[in-house]
Amino acid sequence: MSTPLLQLDWQRLPNAPQPGTTLCALHEIAAGVAREFAFPLVIAGEPDFRLIVYRKEDSLHGYVNQCPHHWLPLNRPNQPFLRWSEAEIMCVHHSAVFDLARDGKCSMGPCQGSNLVPVPLQVEDGVLKIAG
Numbered sequence: 001m002s003t004p005l006l007q008l009d010w011q012r013l014p015n016a017p018q019p020g021t022t023l024c025a026l027h028e029i030a031a032g033v034a035r036e037f038a039f040p041l042v043i044a045g046e047p048d049f050r051l052i053v054y055r056k057e058d059s060l061h062g063y064v065n066q067c068p069h070h071w072l073p074l075n076r077p078n079q080p081f082l083r084w085s086e087a088e089i090m091c092v093h094h095s096a097v098f099d100l101a102r103d104g105k106c107s108m109g110p111c112q113g114s115n116l117v118p119v120p121l122q123v124e125d126g127v128l129k130i131a132g
């Protein structure tokens with residue numbers, strides 16, 4: 001039996017949004033495109049909490065934007081994610097590939113078999129929020 005890999009609790013990370021935090025209107029999330037949200041936007045010097053939101057048809061997926069290889073963001077600041085396939089993105093640092101529609105599983109690269117840290121999402125009256 002293998003030992004479970006380290007799994008971060010997203011709510012304990014600096015500047016993690018509170019459950020119930022509004023992200024945007026659901027129609028602003030295009031299907032098949034990974035979008036990033038950062039918290040907070042205004043406090044200088046504080047590390048951002050960076051969130052990946054991915055929509056595949058009617059399902060929504062949220063993850064902390066930290067690659068489990070070295071806990072770095074998967075994209076460069078203010079740059080789009082590198083797309084590997086329809087639902088997969090590639091980390092810009094050492095090319096790990098993550099399937100955003102399948103629990104953020106790393107399917108290829110130096111941390112193969114690990115996962116992005118999930119963040120629960122919910123939709124309420126057409127508004128996308130952090131679940132809570």
Ligand code: FES
Pocket residue numbers: 067068069070071072074091092093094095096109110
């Ligand atoms: S930090 Fe992402 S693959 Fe190394």
